[in-house]
Amino acid sequence: MKTRLLTALLFCASTLLAQKSDTLQITSENINTKVLREGTNRYLVYFKMKKDSVRTQTQFWTRTIKRTDYNGKPAIEITQEWExxxxxxxxxxxxxxxxTMQPLYHKTWWNVQTSRTSTTKSINSTIVDFLSKTVDHNGKILSNADTAIQSKRIWDGYKSSLDKYYLNWHLDLETFPLLPYRKGATFVVPFYDPGTASNFQKVAYTVTGSAELIGYDDKKIDCWLLVHESKGNKEVFWISKKTKEVLKLEQEIGGRAYRYKIRLGFSN
Known part of the structure; x- marks a missing residue:
């Protein structure tokens, strides 16, 4: 009996140790930028208020990856256009x-409605230059002296990222392909979304297993399932094992709404 109990305790301890050791803190040493494929990808993005309801708030996201030089060094340029x-x-x-995929430059432009009931559009633009360490919001260089709520939040978010290694959260669909996938692994990704009020944070994503998507001509696509959960939010990403591309996202928001991103195979 004692031998069995000791064996069981040792098994539990080894299992817990294995689980703990399979949590990987993502750094520049354990990502692989070579897997990124140059070219243009397009995603269909939409919401459902229930799983069986009609699709709403439909958007198309066009994302183009290009290898280039920036300030005399090899770089990866990614442009996005949301319709x-x-x-x-x-x-x-x-x-x-x-x-390393460390951000060097990030420029955003938004043209959005000021409220759900208004037809008025609001233009917002932000440029974050990580080499010169400047943030330009709507034509104004931000600093510690800024007290306007939005400007202060954007500046504080930028300061939270200083002297750290991080990846650009606005490029999550291009970041997930870089990770070293294996079943059961949890990746703790250092993320910062430049030009927003979001602060630097470390976000956990777990490889829960595999699943198949059915593509054109009934082709089965073997995928990793990458899951992130926080209060009121669950995201499941399907990542192709062959190409490493994100093919699908299904996001559950508070049990009341669902958001989807679907990688289109063909588009104009």
Missing amino acids: DKDSIMHIVKSISDAT
């Missing part, structure tokens, strides 16, 4: 180090 039902609502240009 809603009748206009361009968001344009982004992001440049990152070609090896």
Whole structure:
């Protein structure tokens, strides 16, 4: 009996140790930027208020990856263009180090409604230059002296990222392909979303297993399932094991709404 109890305790201890050791803090040493494929990808993005309800708030996201040079060093440039039902609502240009994926430059432009009931559009633009350590919001260079709520939050968010290694959260669909996938692994990703009020944070994503998506000509696509959960939010990403691309996101928000991102196979 004692031998069995000791064996059981040792098994539990080894299991817990294995689980703990399979949590990986993401750094520049354990990402692989070589897997990024140059070219243009397009995603269909929409909401459902219930799983069986009609699709609403439909958008198309066009994302283009290009290898280039920036300030004389190899870099990866990613541009984004988001379309809603009748206009361009968001344009982004992001440049990152070609090896570490550390952000070097990030420019965003938004054209959005000021409220759900208003037809008035609000233009917002932000440029974060990580080499010169400047943040330009709507044509004004931010500093510690700024007291306007939005400007102060954007500046404080930028300061929270200083002297740290992080990845650009606005490029999550291009970041997830870089990770070293294996079943049961939890990746703790250092993220910062430049030009927003979000602070630097470390976010956990767990590889819960595998699943298949059915593509064109009934082709089965073997995928990793990458899951992130926080209060009132659950995200499940399907990442192709072959190409490492994000093919699908299903997000459950508070049990009341669902958001989807679907990688389109063909588009104009």
